[in-house]
Amino acid sequence: MRRASERYLETKNYIHNELKLGREEIKDMLREVVKEEIQSFWHHNQIEDLIRSDLRDRIRRESDWLTKETIRSFIMEELKTNWEFSLTQKENEQR
Secondary structure: OOOHHHHHHHHHHHHHHHOOOOHHHHHHHHHHHHHHHHHHHHHOOHHHHHHHHHHHHHHHHOOOHHHHHHHHHHHHHHHHHHOOOOOOOOOOOOO
């Protein structure tokens, strides 16, 4: 089994010798790809969904009560400061 350093050198040599790409060219290509992906995410409102999903996962995984309480109080303060809510009683429903 080949070591990681051997595979790295083979890949590096292939990119440099066969594809004739230098370090700066690779960096420029990667910057462009990342830029396009971010614009695509942003265009499809996926960034907001990604952040929400990440936050939900982090809160679920977090077992420290203080951290959960801190997050909860931050959210409550944000809601009280920037949002207005109106509550109405539901009509009685037959169960």
